[in-house]
Amino acid sequence: MTPVITEERIRVRYGETDQMGHAYYANYLFWFEQARGAWCRERGWTYKQMEELGYKIPVVEAHVEYKGEVLYDDLIVVKVWVSELRRASIRFDYEVINTSNDKITTKGYTWHVLIGESRKAVTMPPSIREWLTRDPSQHETVL
Amino acid sequence: MTPVITEERIRVRYGETDQMGHAYYANYLFWFEQARGAWCRERGWTYKQMEELGYKIPVVEAHVEYKGEVLYDDLIVVKVWVSELRRASIRFDYEVINTSNDKITTKGYTWHVLIGESRKAVTMPPSIREWLTRDPSQHETVL
Amino acid sequence: MTPVITEERIRVRYGETDQMGHAYYANYLFWFEQARGAWCRERGWTYKQMEELGYKIPVVEAHVEYKGEVLYDDLIVVKVWVSELRRASIRFDYEVINTSNDKITTKGYTWHVLIGESRKAVTMPPSIREWLTRDPSQHETVL
Amino acid sequence: MTPVITEERIRVRYGETDQMGHAYYANYLFWFEQARGAWCRERGWTYKQMEELGYKIPVVEAHVEYKGEVLYDDLIVVKVWVSELRRASIRFDYEVINTSNDKITTKGYTWHVLIGESRKAVTMPPSIREWLTRDPSQHETVL
Numbered sequence: 001m002t003p004v005i006t007e008e009r010i011r012v013r014y015g016e017t018d019q020m021g022h023a024y025y026a027n028y029l030f031w032f033e034q035a036r037g038a039w040c041r042e043r044g045w046t047y048k049q050m051e052e053l054g055y056k057i058p059v060v061e062a063h064v065e066y067k068g069e070v071l072y073d074d075l076i077v078v079k080v081w082v083s084e085l086r087r088a089s090i091r092f093d094y095e096v097i098n099t100s101n102d103k104i105t106t107k108g109y110t111w112h113v114l115i116g117e118s119r120k121a122v123t124m125p126p127s128i129r130e131w132l133t134r135d136p137s138q139h140e141t142v143l
Numbered sequence: 144m145t146p147v148i149t150e151e152r153i154r155v156r157y158g159e160t161d162q163m164g165h166a167y168y169a170n171y172l173f174w175f176e177q178a179r180g181a182w183c184r185e186r187g188w189t190y191k192q193m194e195e196l197g198y199k200i201p202v203v204e205a206h207v208e209y210k211g212e213v214l215y216d217d218l219i220v221v222k223v224w225v226s227e228l229r230r231a232s233i234r235f236d237y238e239v240i241n242t243s244n245d246k247i248t249t250k251g252y253t254w255h256v257l258i259g260e261s262r263k264a265v266t267m268p269p270s271i272r273e274w275l276t277r278d279p280s281q282h283e284t285v286l
Numbered sequence: 287m288t289p290v291i292t293e294e295r296i297r298v299r300y301g302e303t304d305q306m307g308h309a310y311y312a313n314y315l316f317w318f319e320q321a322r323g324a325w326c327r328e329r330g331w332t333y334k335q336m337e338e339l340g341y342k343i344p345v346v347e348a349h350v351e352y353k354g355e356v357l358y359d360d361l362i363v364v365k366v367w368v369s370e371l372r373r374a375s376i377r378f379d380y381e382v383i384n385t386s387n388d389k390i391t392t393k394g395y396t397w398h399v400l401i402g403e404s405r406k407a408v409t410m411p412p413s414i415r416e417w418l419t420r421d422p423s424q425h426e427t428v429l
Numbered sequence: 430m431t432p433v434i435t436e437e438r439i440r441v442r443y444g445e446t447d448q449m450g451h452a453y454y455a456n457y458l459f460w461f462e463q464a465r466g467a468w469c470r471e472r473g474w475t476y477k478q479m480e481e482l483g484y485k486i487p488v489v490e491a492h493v494e495y496k497g498e499v500l501y502d503d504l505i506v507v508k509v510w511v512s513e514l515r516r517a518s519i520r521f522d523y524e525v526i527n528t529s530n531d532k533i534t535t536k537g538y539t540w541h542v543l544i545g546e547s548r549k550a551v552t553m554p555p556s557i558r559e560w561l562t563r564d565p566s567q568h569e570t571v572l
Contacts, residue, residue: 011323025458026158033299037300073323169316172312172315204349206347206348206350304444304446
């Protein structure tokens with residue numbers, strides 16, 4: 001099944017640059033997280049609701065390849081999709097487009113494990129699996 | 144009573160600079176917090192222990208005056224002391240010295256309110272007041 | 287003259303919270319900066335362009351009053367306006383509304399000094415003053 | 430040749446936690462950077478000096494595996510060493526030990542490319558290569 005991509009547009013903050021004049025490399029992980037949040041919303045639920053149900057999906061692995069420049073005030077588009085879904089874990093992939101030159105500036109992925117109240121990995125219950133495999137065209141985006 | 148000053152030495156991170164080449168203005172609030180943590184330790188307890196007892200002291204007001212430059216790799220000394228202690232609130236004052244030129248680069252203060260498990264302001268119990276008014280020379284620093 | 291307010295909507299990131307469950311107090315300064323950027327755009331120019339002309343307006347003083355809670359995923363509106371304009375300095379005021387309860391959660395201000403290539407305060411040239419006093423209704427917002 | 434490991438001790442800030450109660454996943458990249466700075470110092474030079482000479486080593490790839498918890502106020506030790514050195518690029522590896530339980534909580538690596546004033550990758554000049562291959566026991570740590 002082809003994963004449906006969600007796109008999140010982000011304007012780079014001054015405080016996200018460093019003295020090299022680029023966005024500091026850690027900030028991409030904040031942007032990836034913001035894009036994951038938008039990914040949930042587009043499927044009719046929020047990550048906040050998932051936590052209210054007693055589940056969390058902390059990151060257990062992160063990978064970023066920095067291929068181009070991202071500067072202050074650049075408008076970037078973070079594309080995010082689920083590339084793999086296992087019994088208790090999920091992988092999101094990312095591509096960052098810099099709209100100032102329409103190039104892919106960054107690629108990355110994050111692995112997450114589903115944990116319950118006990119803070120231990122748990123098999124995804126059907127309700128959570130349904131959330132993670134939804135077709136966004138069938139659901140209202142949460143505003 | 145003259146407040147006893149605690150000093151915390153901090154090396155400025157690359158990720159704390161911005162494209163102007165200075166430390167970004169929000170980072171001073173992180174440094175103030177780190178200095179408050181050191182202030183607690185020097186009095187024989189940690190802020191973590193205070194939270195474990197069910198109390199928190201969130202910031203309700205912050206003020207910073209930026210007087211000089213702080214650059215990447217500069218070693219700064221954040222001086223922190225309690226300038227006022229009320230029934231349910233406390234004010235910390237700060238002075239940041241940049242050791243690269245021994246100048247005061249920044250001044251500031253933060254007001255905090257003591258809250259309990261209910262997340263409402265509470266009158267300081269004697270045990271907490273004792274912690275906040277301790278003479279550090281009478282206590283072992285928590286390492 | 288009544289200053290014209292610009293509003294910037296920001297979704298609170300997970301990484302902007304702390305273990306107390308609130309937005310960490312330093313993040314408001316990032317949000318203020320983002321709102322200033324939007325303020326410029328709404329007047330037909332960008333802060334990036336100001337820097338390209340050789341001018342910067344670093345913060346020399348910041349003040350924040352935290353009056354209410356801001357939680358993960360809350361949608362906040364940062365209102366920003368110029369409250370004072372002097373020969374070489376400018377003050378922005380801020381009010382943060384949390385749309386989850388429509389309350390003012392935060393108030394603040396920042397003082398900035400105009401500096402030129404020499405990194406020293408300079409009297410505002412007419413072109414910069416014109417930018418800072420523009421009526422946004424007479425200019426196209428920079429997208 | 431066995432690489433010589435540098436260790437950097439870091440106290441986790443409150444502002445580095447998130448509402449899950451752990452250190453937010455992006456902060457490890459700040460800590461890695463701080464450890465790289467200490468790695469340079471232990472070899473008798475600073476990354477700041479490298480930039481003053483006209484060279485930079487921006488990150489082109491970053492990888493982090495989160496294996497255990499890192500909480501507020503934990504004292505972590507970031508071990509860093511050079512695992513690979515090529516004509517124009519260098520890889521640092523990291524291991525984070527949480528001293529609260531003496532476990533390895535995190536592993537990671539970063540790839541960097543040497544760039545010159547032109548912002549293009551350049552072959553390492555002998556002087557830079559000498560810096561990067563130094564035996565720290567033969568040099569005074571820069572304080």
